[in-house]
Amino acid sequence: MTGRSIHVAVSLLALAGLALACARIVAGHVEPVALGELAAGYMRLSPEELTVPNVVTGILLAYRSFDTLGEVAVLFMVAASLGPLLQPMDGAPAPRPVRPMPPASEIVESGHHLLMPFIATFGAYVILNGHLSAGGGFQGGAIVASGVGLFMIVRVGTPVDTRALSVGESMAGVLFVAIGALGLVLGGGFLDPRILPGGELGRFVSGGTIPIVSALLGIKVAAELSVVLQRFRS
């Protein structure tokens, strides 16, 4: 087993090097007392230009929304490619039979009926108030998807309809890109939120198209994460 011990020795050496590099980063870090120029610019511009109090949402959905679109595209590709990857193969040896999960008890099922409205409402609240307080499309979509996970635990035999989820997800994606293109025509660039009137800072209807884009992003993320969960379950 000398190959194994050589492997362990080289790995420990590499880890020591990594730890040394990390120690240098930690030792050289000084806590700043003021924002950098870029961050200060965003802090000033986001309430003025976009009428969005939550600057993180302003960056994610307006200044860097093209990144967000690419990220959702990555999530979509993962959700789409998990289907063929996790399908049972023809030529492979038969996998050990997995014990079927027992059905959920009555208490858990009634509790799921009680909790589902709470979870769905909270997810929708987080998605729609992303421009006013902490939250947004990604976070709310993940909350809704965890509600779908609760459904999957309770209804063991019932599959979630991935085709319907894909249709809803694609519609949201098309609308997202359409709003972006509209910004290219009417506003100053792709996904410019100022094609609708900005409104008053801190009101629910404000920030141009940002609440709409946030809702579409939430639908997309929730559907994609649910598809990922269902692929792993089936």
Added chain:
Amino acid sequence: MIQILASLLILLGSFFVFSAGLGLLRMPDPLTRIQAGTKATTLGALLVLTGLSILHPERLLLYLLIVAFVFISNPISSHALARAAARRAARDDAASGDASDPA
């Protein structure tokens, strides 16, 4: 006076939550651990939130919502955990008859 009462309630609630953590560490098997964890944390959360709502009466509705959520979700999740633990114990008993090598 009111503040002292609220602080006492919060302290009592923290004591219950702490004892729940101690129970999780000290209890011997899964079922007793679940029993220690659930009851004490439910009561502890109720006491802490009562103390907080005395301190901040304007947020009473929010705290009531949190209490409702904890009172629904905590027993349900621990019930599911206890059921899984009981099933596993039953399965291990059945399996130990023919193949007695747990290592």
Added chain:
Amino acid sequence: MLDLFILVICGAILLGGILAVTVSGTLVASVSAGAAGLFASLGFLLLGAPDVAMAEAAIGSGLGIFIFLYALKKTGQSGRADE
């Protein structure tokens, strides 16, 4: 007082990470990685990033453990110390 809290959170994150690396069962390892993520979301809250805290709590430690458990079930090693 807040300093002590931060130290406790850092210790909890590192403890979760050490458990995830050293413990012998894969199920326990994935759950302690999720616990490290949950304490990390508390740390994000202290660092003034509630958005990141929500994302980490819901995605990193919620759905992450979920798919780990299903993968463990599919590979037939949900539980006992393997290796």
Added chain:
Amino acid sequence: MIGLPVSTLLIATGCGLIVLGFAAVLLHRNILRMIVGFSLVDTGVAIVLVASGYVKDGTAPILDADVTPDAVFVDPVNSALAVTAIVIGFSVTAMALAYAVRLYRLHGTLDVGAFTEGRG
């Protein structure tokens, strides 16, 4: 307590988590344990990213009603990047787990030695 600023402490924690995750990736033979290590690295990178954007006594970059005019804010760019990193980390973990399940179905084992040794 020990005089170090908050962000330095959390950067140290994140770096420790990164080293621990790479230790799991390099030293374990079970593929699922390696994926656990990668998810630890994800968490550590997110912590380092957010902590390096912390400004002394900063609050969250949300300008709602109870923000005083002379408040100091945390860097919002780092927060936005960390949200992105967490979501991408989840999808990377999902892909890795799917490949692990597929390898297990093909070879009946999760030991990396079975895939590399015996092939020279």
